[in-house]
Amino acid sequence: MPVPNTLARVDEDLTAGRVPMARQRLRGLISSYPQDLTLRRRLAEVYRLYGEAPSEPWTVGGVLAGAGCLVGVVAFLAVWVIGVIALFD
Template identity: 50%
Template sequence: MAKPEVLAKVDADLERGHTHLAAQRLNSLIAADPFDLGLRARLAAVHRRTGNFAEAGRWGYLTEDVTEAELRAFAKAYSDQLRALVLHGETPRDLGPLAAARLAALPHPPVFSPRQVPAQRVEAYKPPEDTSAGEVIFGLLLMVCAAIGVISVIRWFL
C-alpha cells in the first residue's frame, strides 16, 4: 500500500479513536523510511494523545516540538536512547537546531570502517598451569558420578 493511502487510513483511524491501530500503521511507515521526520512527528502526536509520554518523547526526539516532560520520560524508559531512535547509525537530514543538538549530545558508539576494525587476536587454548588439588579431586568425583550414572542406566535397560 502506498504511503498516502496508509496516511489516509491513519487519519480515519484517529477520527474513530483507534489510536493503537494508527500507531501501528505509522510504525510500519517509519520502519520503511526511518528518516521521515514528519512521520515521527505524527507518531509522537498519537502517543501524546494517549498520554504515553515516553513514546511521544522517543518519536518526537528529532522534532522541534517535543516537550521536556516527554524527553525525561523517554530517557527514563530507554537506557540506550540512540538505539531506541532506530536510526541505523545515520543522521537524518533537515533536523532543526534543537533536535540536532539533542542528537549530538547522545553518546554515539564508535563507527569503524572495514579497514579500521581492530584485528582480533586468536590465541591457542592453554589449560591453566596451576591446577589446585581441590579442582583435581572435584573433576575425579564428577567422572565417578557420571560413570555410576551410565552403569545405572545400562542396568535399567537390561
C-alpha cells in the same frame, strides 16, 4: 501502500478510536521510511494527544542534566588545554 494512503487510514483509525491500530500503521511506515522525520513527528503527536507520552518534551531535570554535562565538558577541555600549554612552556 503509498504513504498518503496509509496516513489517510491513520486519520480514519484515530477518528474511529482505533488508536493502537493507528500507532501500528505509523510504526510500519517509520520502519519502511526511517529517514522521513515527519512520520516520527506524527507518531509522537499521536502518543501525546492520547496521553501516553509526556506533553512537554523538555523537563527541568533534563535541562539541568544537559547543563551539567556541558559544564563538565568545558571543564575537561579547560584542563586539557592548560596541560597542553604547560607542555610547551
